[in-house]
Amino acid sequence: MDCGIFVSGMDKKIIITIDGWSSCGKSTLAKQLARELGYVYIDSGAMYRAITLYFLRNHIDWTKPELVKDALDHIHLEFHPNHKTGQSEIYLNEENVEYVIRDLVVAEKVSDVAAIGAVRSCAVAQQQKMGRRKGIVMDGRDIGTVVFPDAALKIFMTADKEIRVQRRFKELYEKNPNVTIEEVRHNLEMRDHIDSHREISPLRQADDALILDNSTISEKEQLSLALNWAAERMGKA
Ligand code: DC
Numbered sequence: 001m002d003c004g005i006f007v008s009g010m011d012k013k014i015i016i017t018i019d020g021w022s023s024c025g026k027s028t029l030a031k032q033l034a035r036e037l038g039y040v041y042i043d044s045g046a047m048y049r050a051i052t053l054y055f056l057r058n059h060i061d062w063t064k065p066e067l068v069k070d071a072l073d074h075i076h077l078e079f080h081p082n083h084k085t086g087q088s089e090i091y092l093n094e095e096n097v098e099y100v101i102r103d104l105v106v107a108e109k110v111s112d113v114a115a116i117g118a119v120r121s122c123a124v125a126q127q128q129k130m131g132r133r134k135g136i137v138m139d140g141r142d143i144g145t146v147v148f149p150d151a152a153l154k155i156f157m158t159a160d161k162e163i164r165v166q167r168r169f170k171e172l173y174e175k176n177p178n179v180t181i182e183e184v185r186h187n188l189e190m191r192d193h194i195d196s197h198r199e200i201s202p203l204r205q206a207d208d209a210l211i212l213d214n215s216t217i218s219e220k221e222q223l224s225l226a227l228n229w230a231a232e233r234m235g236k237a
Contacts, residue, residue, distance in 0.1 A: 013039060013135035014237045015150075016230060017143035019203065020157030022191045023168040025214055025222070026139040029157065031087060032223045034137040037230060042079060042130055044140035044147070046090040047123045048114040049101035050077055054092060055113060056106065068118050077126070104172065104179060107187050111194035114141075120200055141195050144206035153233040154209040155226060163215050164188060 016033060018026045027043055034041035051072075055062050060071045079088040082098075089098035100106075113119055127147045130136060138147065144154035169184040195203040205211065210229055214222045 013037070014152035014230070014234055015131050015134050015148050016137040016153045016155070017148050017151045017206075017209075018137065018139040018155045018157060019141055019144050019205070019209070020139075020155075021159070021164065021203070022188050022195070023164040024157045024159040025167070025219070026157050028219060029155075029212075029214075029222055029226060030137045030139040032219070033226055033230065035086065036223070036227060037135075037137070039135045039137050040130075041088055042127070042136060042138045043088070043090070044123065044127055044138055044143060045110075046098070046101060047077055047126070048119070049106050049110050050090050050092040050097050051075060051119055051123070052106050052110045052113040053097055053101050056109065062113055062116060062119075065118065068116060072118060072122050079130075102172075102175070104176075104183065104187060107191070111191045111198075115194060115198040115200065117200050124201075141203040142201035144209050145204060146201045149206070152237050153230055154206050155212050155229070156205040156209040157212050157214065159213060160215040161188070 016030075016039070018030050020026050027045075030043070031041050033039070054060070054075050055068075055071060058071065060067050062068050062071075074093075076093050078091045078094075080091060081087065082089045089096055090101070091097065124142075124147055127138060127140075127143070131138065131148055140147070144151055144156070165181065165185045165188055168188060169179070169181050172179045172184060192203075212222060212225065217225075
């Protein structure tokens with residue numbers, strides 16, 4: 001299985017995990033935190049999305065374990081910084097797929113693919129490697145529970161469902177004005193359900209996670225809250 005990851009720019013610091021429901025702003029907060037702290041930001045969902053993209057493009061029947069195993073052997077994922085934005089972007093077999101993996105076509109299938117044991121083992125092993133040197137903010141669904149159970153700071157994000165639907169709709173509509181709010185709502189409900197009910201590593205709040213409900217607070221306020229938590233945990237690390 002060649003699911004190797006290369007991440008540049010790591011330092012020796014703490015690990016910060018951000019888990020939570022779809023579209024509650026995990027990546028926005030994770031990127032801002034990483035920028036403020038000089039940490040590397042890793043979007044673990046991008047890995048599941050890139051694997052899904054590969055399966056879709058190559059017509060892989062992911063209900064067949066032998067086909068999944070073979071396909072994973074042909075998938076090589078890397079994160080590289082975009083020098084204009086300063087953010088890590090994901091590459092699938094040397095192609096930058098950071099933007100194409102955000103399409104609804106991928107979003108419709110990614111929760112099914114992310115529920116497959118072999119896919120998760122491959123992704124989790126690479127995520128753990130990336131955290132070896134700490135100085136990382138990683139967001140996802142099982143980062144504080146499975147990937148980094150000993151992380152110094154675990155944040156569990158949530159927000160009112162309709163607010164999440166509106167946020168995701170706005171984001172997708174800017175790229176594709178044909179998208180409807182019903183499609184977005186259906187996709188979000190479906191992903192939340194599959195992600196929290198799957199057998200392997202379902203989405204759940206780690207016992208020691210701090211809850212951040214951002215339904216009514218601004219991006220600035222949530223960043224300041226998270227930075228305070230980080231400062232407190234760094235003091236203890
Ligand atoms: O965060 P996101 O919406 O880009 O994630 C895409 C999908 O990948 C989401 O439906 C759940 C899955 N995922 C997961 O199972 N585990 C993670 N650590 C991250 C994402």
